[in-house]
Amino acid sequence: MDVGRDVTLLEATRRALVDAMEASERVVLLGQDVGRLGGVFRATEGLLERFPGRVFDTPLAEGGIVGASVGLAIGGLVPVAEIQFAGFLHQAFHQITQQLARYRFRSRGRFHLPVTIRAPYGGGLRMPEFHPDSLEAQLANVPGLKVFAPAFPDDAYALLREAVRDPDPVLFLEPQRLYRSVRGPLHLDDTGSSAARLRREGDDVLLVSWGPAVHTCLTAAQELETGHGVQAAVLDLRRLSPIDDRGLCEAAAARRRVVVVHEGVRTAGLGAEVVARLQEALADTISLPILRVAAPDTPYPPGRLEDHFLPSTGKVVAAALRAVHGR
Amino acid sequence: MTATRDWAREWAEGDGQPLQLLGHDGRILRPEVARPPDDLVREGLRLMLLSRAIDERCTNLQRQGRLGLYAPVLGQEAAVVGSHLAIDPAVDWLVPASREQPAMLRHGWPLDRMLALMLGRFEAARIPDDVRMLPRQQSIGSQLPHAVGIAWSASIERRDDVTLAYCGDGATSEGDFHEACNLAGVMQVPLVLVVINNQYAISTPIAKQTRAARLADRARGYGFPGVAVDGNDLLAVHEVTSQAVERARSGQGPTMIEAVTYRLGFHNTSDNPSLYREPAEVARAEELDPVARVVAYAETQGLVDAAAVEAQVLEARAEVATALERALTYPTPGPDDVFRHVSAEEDQRASE
Structure with a gap:
């Protein structure tokens, strides 16, 4: 290799x-x-x-x-x-x-x-x-x-x-x-930090995610650009605990619209933590809509049912449009 | 003598009764078995009396509201001390459950530091860096996989330290007990596991923990020797543990020792044993007092006399009093201590 x-x-x-x-x-x-x-x-x-x-x-x-x-x-x-x-x-x-x-x-x-x-x-x-x-x-x-x-x-x-x-x-x-x-x-980088990293630039809305859902977000961002003229940035959280507050807040403050996307279930999911941290950090300065796209509050389903369970590109696009246009 | 006698085999081939070397009156039952050096018996007795003095003082402190909670060793001293005397604290690891106070002291945790923990002086209670001992465990049985891991690291690195781990009868019902024993057997790690069967897990008697006749029988299912020993017999506990330590150190794998004893006191200072056991049962157990037995043995061997024992009791009380005074000089924790020792980064931030 x-x-x-x-x-x-x-x-x-x-x-x-x-x-x-x-x-x-x-x-x-x-x-x-x-x-x-x-x-x-x-x-x-x-x-x-x-x-x-x-x-x-x-x-x-x-x-x-x-x-x-x-x-x-x-x-x-x-x-x-x-x-x-x-x-x-x-x-x-x-x-x-x-x-x-x-x-x-x-x-x-x-x-x-x-x-x-x-x-x-x-x-x-x-x-x-x-x-x-x-x-x-x-x-x-x-x-x-x-x-x-x-x-x-x-x-x-x-x-x-x-x-x-x-x-x-x-x-x-x-x-x-x-x-x-x-x-x-492959970069043999063993000195880097685990801080959050922007995987795609874009001024209109920030998609925050981690792991496999980052790729869902990247596909959605492409669709937002080509289909709706919306420029979505994608932030890969990388380190889920402790969360990189600074990287997260800077990326969110610059776009003022945020969608958090994850494959874990919605209630008390990590998205809730991301939303709360952004609110606590930015509440005094910015009013920003933050939405979540997450798995429903059900056990992980068998077989093809997972296609209805996992956050889809379509759901991410819809949430991003709602964050941008308020609908 | 231990080179030729296999205690686990002898027990397995016997009638299931725990092995015994001393009668209840302290007389020698098995003259063919080599007796431990006199100094070891004296040290054992000293530790057992010290343990009683700690029990006495800490229980009083709790009753006075000066100490939160205390779990006495009372009745289990020979099981704890006899087994620990078989290892070398400078080399070997001690993995306690929670009420093995005399073992922790012999391993090198200073008494004033131990008392500091009970008095909430957490920082002062930290186990010194050169003491190879884990903290007491509140999650029943969870220390056992850790003990296997330490012993396994000795195998991997070809070190010759042995890990001595303790748990109680209640812990044998936990999944961790099973996973630890199974892994210890598969990896053939240098582990000696002493199960202190004091008959009760808080109020639950051993008959409700298991239908097995003896806990030591379980070792066979994990592929290593098990042996039940009279846990109130200092000499017998020391003898079987010494052999298990030798086996472990020479690469022959783990041994399980069930030390059959009785918790003479309460589970801890918030417990009331009279709600779940008969006075007659406790009275019968008191007749088997491990301290009385070793005193009787030591007296017949001419190691001590009644006056010397009385002097040792006073000495032990004085040692506890002095340590307690020192423990009370250690700082009580402040708000910042909540954030200490969570991670290397937190400690780094705190020191900046």
């Missing part, structure tokens, strides 16, 4: 793991099927052979994987754990919220945990139940836990390197339908 050549998001993820393991012998991988198989998506393909004694297939037990990662980190290692699908983070939730995220706090700084948990998420692949769930709002609600969500290959690399380097735990959400469908240049 050459630098400069376009790579898939999956290849960029794998390259980040390789480079992190090359950079520090303390980095170890663990999870279900991450060894011989190379992960169900092959994100860790070849790593067992390349790093013998540092890649571990574990029993099928999410709480045990996260809990063991806590101990591995206390023992001096830098674990990168894979939870096969983010929907199964629930089986590890007590270890994430009570232990991993607050070990620095509960030990008054005696221990800090450089743990990265990778978890594929998001819809569009006709997956079985639970597999496509987007749980970012529940994760962002956990003090002490950082949440990263790349949408492009260069970010999969840069953000994952940053996550592994972070002295505190990071939940790394990988957009599964983009693993092979999105290609882009």
Whole structure:
């Protein structure tokens, strides 16, 4: 895999793991099927052979994987754990919220945990139940836990390197339908920041999103331009917790109209947090319409029904037009 | 002696009764088993008496409204002290559940710091950097996967430290117990898990936690040895734990030890055990007092006499009083402390 050549998001993820393991012998991988198989998506393909004694297939037990990662980190290692699908983070939730995220706090700084948990998420692949769930709002609600969500290959690399380097735990959400469908240049940037980033310029309205929905927004922005003459900017939040308030507010203040788009369900979704932060920061200076396009408050549906569940380009376009024209 | 005798096998082949080396009156039941060095027994007794003095003082402080909540070790001293005496605090890791005060002290958490925690002086209570011990755990059983992870890191890095973890009988019903034991078995990590079966999880008796005759039986299902030991027998607990530590250190994997004991006191200072257990049952358990047993043993061995024990009790009380005075000099937390130790960035901001 050459630098400069376009790579898939999956290849960029794998390259980040390789480079992190090359950079520090303390980095170890663990999870279900991450060894011989190379992960169900092959994100860790070849790593067992390349790093013998540092890649571990574990029993099928999410709480045990996260809990063991806590101990591995206390023992001096830098674990990168894979939870096969983010929907199964629930089986590890007590270890994430009570232990991993607050070990620095509960030990008054005696221990800090450089743990990265990778978890594929998001819809569009006709997956079985639970597999496509987007749980970012529940994760962002956990003090002490950082949440990263790349949408492009260069970010999969840069953000994952940053996550592994972070002295505190990071939940790394990988957009599964983009693993092979999105290609882009690979920059071996391991010094960048996880601040929000504009993925498209535009003066009329700001579309705020993260992960797979960023691509929905980019398609919608194209349609807004060609079909309606509306210039939509697209802000990729990238780091969902803590949110980059400055990047978010500057981008919103410049356009004065905002639509937040996400695949997680609407009520108490992360969009609500984005809206509230913008209001709190800008209430005294600007009155701005902010709308949400989110999944409905239903369980993630099976099969083709997901097409009616996920935010569509059409819904994003409609919301953007309403924000711009007030209808 | 431990090189030839396999306690887990002996227990598995026996009648299921917990292994015992000392009779209730302190007499030696198994003369063929090598006895621990005298100094180790003296240190064990000192720690057990110190534990009682802490229980006594902290319970009083709570009743006076000067301390929020306290969970006494009362009745479980031999299980905690006997097992901890089998590890080297300079090398090995201690993963406590919550009421293993004498183990935490022996591991290197200073008494004044421990008391500071109970008095809400959180910063002062921080475990010193060179003490290889986790904080007490309030989420039942959640420390067990952590213990497996630490032990696993020792395997990965080819270190020779052993991890000694504790949990109670109630914790064996938790999913974390299962996931931890299973992973420990699969990875063959150097872990010694001591399940302190004190018969009650708050009010729930062991018969309502499990239909299994003995918790130690569960180890077999995870593919490693389990052994039940009389948790009120300092010598027996120390003996089986020492063997488990040897096994772990020499790469033979984990061991589960069920220390069968009885919680003589309340679950914590807000509990009222008279609502769920009969006085006769408690009276019977009091006759099996682990401190009385080790005192009787030490006396017959000529290690101590009644006057020396009385002196040690006073010494322990004085040690607690001195530590308490120091603990009360540590600062109480202020509003800024809410934001400390959330993340490296928060601490960086706070220090700027």
